[in-house]
Amino acid sequence: MLEEEHQVIAIVLSGIFFAGLMSVFVVAMVFFHRQRQDLARQKLNQVQAEHEKILLDIENEIQQETLAQVGRELHDNIGQLLSLAKLNLNSSKIEKHAEGRNMVNEVIKEVRALSKSLNLDWVESISIDEFIGQQLGKIQATGYCQTELHCDYSLPELQKDKKIVLIRVIQECLNNAIKHASPDHIVIRITSASPGRAQLMIEDDGLGFDPSLPSQGSGMTNLTNRMNTIGGSFALSSNPGQGTKITLDFPA
Incomplete structure (x- = not known):
């Protein structure tokens, strides 16, 4: 009888021990899971903060370029129109007054256009292919080189935030081609890489370079990081004397 009581006590104690052990295990697992949740939340917040910083940097860059353009327009275009309008309106010839009024109306149109360019809401009113067409048209109008746009896929x-990133990356790629490549042709093609994704290829027949050589700048890294923020990728291939091809792959 005494032996049976000892066995019962041993079983109860064993049960209590294992129950305690399981409780400790469950508490440890809950604690570990919460730690992982906290780390994941911190990482997500960090990624969001980096994404917002990149967007802010890009918006600031676009606004700075816009302000520089506004300054040039005010000095070279609007300032000249106002000077001519003043001369015509002060003329003793009546017909010159009409010319002066027409110039004032032209100034008003130019000022409105400049005011619109200062607001990044223009990003929402233009499609990517329209923006690319405008940029290539400006390059060709300068006589610098020939340009082509092929849209095999309708984006x-x-x-807005993804479009701002993409616009800035395209601008930077075109600026690099103009500043460093001295091309005769720049071609941009928009295609569908796979369902739900698009590819934008920027090719020039300029000087080219060896991408494996160390670079003094951080341009390629910045472009790669910016494409990463919109779930995209940046790839570049080039050889000396054989031009450069850039491929932007992104969700669409």
Whole structure:
């Protein structure tokens, strides 16, 4: 009888021990899971903060370029129009007054256009292919080189923040081609890489370079990081004397 009581006590104690052990295990697992949740939340907050910083940097860059353009327009275009309008309006010839009024109306139109360019809401009113067409048209109008745009895929409307990133990356790629490549032709092609994704290829027949050589700048890294923020990728291939090809892959 005494032996049976000892066995019962041993079983109860064993049960209590294992129950305690399981409780400790469950508490440890809950604690570990919460730690992982906290780390994941911190990482997500960090990624969001980096994304917002990149967007802010890009918006600031676009606004700075816009302000520089506004300054040039005010000095070279609007200032000249106002001077001519003043001369015509002060003329003793009646017909010159009409010319002066027409110039004042032209100044008003130019000022409105400049005011619109200062507001980044223009990003929402233009599609990516329209923007590219405008940029290539400006380059060709200068006589610098020939340009082509081939749209094999109709891009759906992108969210404003993604469109701002893409616009800035395209601008930077075109600026690099103009500043460093001295090309005769720049070609941009928009295609569908796979369902739900698009590819934008920027090619020039300029000087080219060896991408494996160390670079003094951080341009390629910045472009890669910016494409990463919109779930995209940046790839570059080039050889000396054989031009450069850039491929932007992104969700669409």
